[in-house]
Amino acid sequence: MTALTLRDFVAGYDPDLPIVKDVTLDVPEGQVLTILGPNGAGKSTLIRAVAGMVPIFSGEVRLSGRDVTRAPAHALARAGLGFVPQTENVFTRLSIRENLQIAAELLPRSARAARVAAMLAMFPDLAARPEALAGSLSGGQRQMLAAARALLSEPRVLILDEPSAGLSPKLVAQVFDSLRRIAQGGVTLVLVEQNVRAALALADRAVVLVDGRLAHDAPAAELVGNPLLGQLFLGARAA
Numbered sequence: 001m002t003a004l005t006l007r008d009f010v011a012g013y014d015p016d017l018p019i020v021k022d023v024t025l026d027v028p029e030g031q032v033l034t035i036l037g038p039n040g041a042g043k044s045t046l047i048r049a050v051a052g053m054v055p056i057f058s059g060e061v062r063l064s065g066r067d068v069t070r071a072p073a074h075a076l077a078r079a080g081l082g083f084v085p086q087t088e089n090v091f092t093r094l095s096i097r098e099n100l101q102i103a104a105e106l107l108p109r110s111a112r113a114a115r116v117a118a119m120l121a122m123f124p125d126l127a128a129r130p131e132a133l134a135g136s137l138s139g140g141q142r143q144m145l146a147a148a149r150a151l152l153s154e155p156r157v158l159i160l161d162e163p164s165a166g167l168s169p170k171l172v173a174q175v176f177d178s179l180r181r182i183a184q185g186g187v188t189l190v191l192v193e194q195n196v197r198a199a200l201a202l203a204d205r206a207v208v209l210v211d212g213r214l215a216h217d218a219p220a221a222e223l224v225g226n227p228l229l230g231q232l233f234l235g236a237r238a239a
C-alpha cells in the first residue's frame, strides 16, 4: 500500500515562480524516505506544501490513496499525516505535559489521557520530568517533544523538517535513535535533513531535489559514499 503519493506536484509562494516543479513520488507504507539536495532546492517548501502550509499550484497529494490536496491542517491530521516543523514546534512557556495535552485536543476526549501517557512512555527523557517547561529542554529533547506532539494522533505518515538542525552530534544521535524507534513502530517517515550521513543511515530510500525537481531516487545505502552526492550538493544536475 502506498502511504503518501505526490502526482505532478507544483508548489511555491508565487504561481508565476513555482519552487517545486512536477514532483511525482510514491512512498510505500513503512518506508523511511529522506529528501536531500542543495540549499534552496525547495526541500522545505515541498514538505510544507504537503502539510498545507505552502500553496499547491497543481498536482495532487494522496494519503493511503485518499486525495488530500489542499485539505486544511485538521483534516490532514485526521487523514493520518503528522508534521514536525523545523522551529517553533513546541510551546516554550508550557510544560511537557501541557504541550502534549494541547496536541491531544484533536482526539476524542475519552482517548486523550491514554495517548499522552503513551507518548510519555515512548520518550523516557520526557517522562522523567513532565512538568518541566518546554523552553528549558535541550535542543534534542525539544525535538523529541515536537515529534511526540505530532505522534499523538497516531499518524501513518510523519514528515519532519530538519529534525537535527542546530543540535550537537550527541543530540543528533539521540534524535535519530528516537526516529528509528518510531519507524520500527511502522510509521512511514519522510524527512528533510542537512545531516546527510545521519539521514542516509536511518533511511531506506533517498531522493535528491535539485532546483525543485527530483534529480535522483535510490536506496539510501547506494548513496553512502557515492560521489554523485557531492556533485548534487554543489548544485550540478544528475547526468
Ligand SMILES: Nc1ncnc2c1ncn2[C@@H]1O[C@H](COP(=O)(O)OP(=O)(O)OP(=O)(O)O)[C@@H](O)[C@H]1O
Pocket: 013, 019, 037, 038, 039, 040, 041, 042, 043, 044, 045, 046
Ligand atoms: N516564505 C517564503 N516566501 C518566498 N520564498 C521563499 C519562502 N521560503 C522559501 N522561499 C524560497 O524558496 C526557495 C526554496 O527554499 P527552501 O527553503 O524550500 O529550500 P531548501 O531546499 O529547504 O533549502 P535549505 O536546505 O537551505 O533549507 C528559495 O529560493 C527560498 O528563497
